[in-house]
Amino acid sequence: MKSKNQVIDPDVILIGSGIMSATLGAMLKELNPALSIQLYEMTEEFGKEASNGWHNAGTGHAGLCELSYTPDYGSDGEVDVSKAFEIFHQFEHSKQFWSYAARTGMIDKVEEFINPVPHLSFVYGQKQVDFLKSRFTQMQKHHFFEGMTYTEDREQIREWAPLLLEGRDHTPLALTKMERGTDINYGILSAKLIEWLGQQEGCGYATSHRITNLTKDGAGWKVEVKDLISKQTLTTKAKFVFIGAGGGSLPLLQKSGVRESKGFGGFPIGGQWLICDKPEIVNKHLAKVYGLSPGAAPTMAVPHLDTRIIDGKKSILFGPYAAWTTKFLHVEGKLTDLLGSIRTDNIASLIKVGLHNIPLVRYLIQQGTQSMKTRMKELKAFFPDARGEDWRLIDAGIRVQAIKKEDGDAGIVHFGTEVLTTEDLSLSSLLGASPGASVSTNIILEVIKRCFADSLVTPEGHARMKAMVPSYDEDLTQPEMAARQRELSEEAFKTLNCIR
Numbered sequence: 001m002k003s004k005n006q007v008i009d010p011d012v013i014l015i016g017s018g019i020m021s022a023t024l025g026a027m028l029k030e031l032n033p034a035l036s037i038q039l040y041e042m043t044e045e046f047g048k049e050a051s052n053g054w055h056n057a058g059t060g061h062a063g064l065c066e067l068s069y070t071p072d073y074g075s076d077g078e079v080d081v082s083k084a085f086e087i088f089h090q091f092e093h094s095k096q097f098w099s100y101a102a103r104t105g106m107i108d109k110v111e112e113f114i115n116p117v118p119h120l121s122f123v124y125g126q127k128q129v130d131f132l133k134s135r136f137t138q139m140q141k142h143h144f145f146e147g148m149t150y151t152e153d154r155e156q157i158r159e160w161a162p163l164l165l166e167g168r169d170h171t172p173l174a175l176t177k178m179e180r181g182t183d184i185n186y187g188i189l190s191a192k193l194i195e196w197l198g199q200q201e202g203c204g205y206a207t208s209h210r211i212t213n214l215t216k217d218g219a220g221w222k223v224e225v226k227d228l229i230s231k232q233t234l235t236t237k238a239k240f241v242f243i244g245a246g247g248g249s250l251p252l253l254q255k256s257g258v259r260e261s262k263g264f265g266g267f268p269i270g271g272q273w274l275i276c277d278k279p280e281i282v283n284k285h286l287a288k289v290y291g292l293s294p295g296a297a298p299t300m301a302v303p304h305l306d307t308r309i310i311d312g313k314k315s316i317l318f319g320p321y322a323a324w325t326t327k328f329l330h331v332e333g334k335l336t337d338l339l340g341s342i343r344t345d346n347i348a349s350l351i352k353v354g355l356h357n358i359p360l361v362r363y364l365i366q367q368g369t370q371s372m373k374t375r376m377k378e379l380k381a382f383f384p385d386a387r388g389e390d391w392r393l394i395d396a397g398i399r400v401q402a403i404k405k406e407d408g409d410a411g412i413v414h415f416g417t418e419v420l421t422t423e424d425l426s427l428s429s430l431l432g433a434s435p436g437a438s439v440s441t442n443i444i445l446e447v448i449k450r451c452f453a454d455s456l457v458t459p460e461g462h463a464r465m466k467a468m469v470p471s472y473d474e475d476l477t478q479p480e481m482a483a484r485q486r487e488l489s490e491e492a493f494k495t496l497n498c499i500r
């Protein structure tokens, strides 16, 4: 168990020690040093759930290589790249905040959580090649994607990612490459930010502490916390509560009874990776290579062949394979989580999700029951010479997709991330799984803009936020902002030691 300065009745309680609570705690304390903040985590360590290095792919999503962000052709007949711009812009905020944290000594040893790894998109077959060429043409027009290169040339591909060509037939291939991609261990980053928070006056943290209930108490909240070692339960109060509990957020929101949570349901999708540690294979690959989604696979199951750097050790990860589960959390979840989340206000949406997404349900069953041979077939589309004995299967994290009844139309359900905030701004939570840890700074900025707007409007608050995220109130997508974007990006990458 980890514990520091347990603060009773603080201004702010953060539930969970993943990247979202860690970022909110650090940003809020920097924005308003007078705030007292207490974080509770039910596992023994920080960042052991979805943010843990092995539970996610560790991609610094910036829209560089993920073909799921550019799935369609637009009305002009060219691939629509608007979503990739949005993700790139949001990732800039994260880079800026992490580099601020490194520059000011909030976090040290940046290489323990971030490393430069080029981001590649990979396609095969003429139809896919035409698609990638159009995507590249559109992206190249914008300053965000300066430096992106495209090739169909096998010699060039051999240089960029030799494993893709080992044992390959003559099908047409194409790749794009962005040198400035990243591999990130979000669990380590979360732990570093929380350790810093615990050293600040009026702030504390405790692991092995589970939040068991939340009840409204005047303008704030009464929070019941169970010490999982001593089995004692304490009651503490806070003016503001952030439920950053990942898959555990929906059950806590339901316990809080807040009106805003009514109608939401959760649908968990597990994940698995194939991992290779063999130095003779690992040392031939330095890239995150993203392909196109196979058939009915949800966008989060788009396959990729990734260099990972975890605890200073390099390996290759392939996946994710989806897996059927009824648990909401990987470490502390229970098989009864899904059943326990069903309420009269969300059962209709849950049934509709099942009925309207038969191909997805079929895909999950197929994925969950597949053999190593079928898994290898998917891997061989990327690395044709891959051999089963060089790879082992591990569990990834669980994504709980948020399911919501859309206003006025009970028939529509919605997958995605929701920042849910109560009308009195005393509680905020995140539901859903995407777009993920990469854009955590942007998501937390949204929480701060909604719930701590007063701290941002003072000249001092504004200056403090500008120091942390210089472009938080600027639109770097505009052509006239190209020089500013380049300068901020260069500075952030330098501090984060990501320029090779």
Ligand SMILES: Cc1cc2nc3c(=O)[nH]c(=O)nc-3n(C[C@H](O)[C@H](O)[C@H](O)COP(=O)(O)OP(=O)(O)OC[C@H]3O[C@@H](n4cnc5c(N)ncnc54)[C@H](O)[C@@H]3O)c2cc1C
Binding pocket: 015, 016, 017, 018, 019, 020, 021, 040, 041, 042, 043, 046, 047, 048, 049, 050, 051, 052, 055, 056, 057, 058, 059, 060, 061, 186, 209, 210, 211, 212, 244, 245, 246, 247, 248, 249, 252, 271, 320, 329, 332, 396, 397, 398, 399, 430, 433, 434, 435, 436, 437, 438, 439
């Ligand atoms: C297979 C997979 C691949 C992914 N790949 C990427 C990627 O490449 N790049 C990317 O940016 N994102 C990726 N993501 C998404 C990313 O992992 C998540 O968006 C992010 O980690 C969520 O952070 P969080 O803080 O919200 O949740 P978590 O990290 O899950 O933290 C929530 C914490 O709350 C704790 N908790 C829960 N209930 C309670 C309670 N009652 N009391 C106390 N503590 C509680 C949990 O133990 C946990 O530690 C991926 C996710 C998955 C599943």
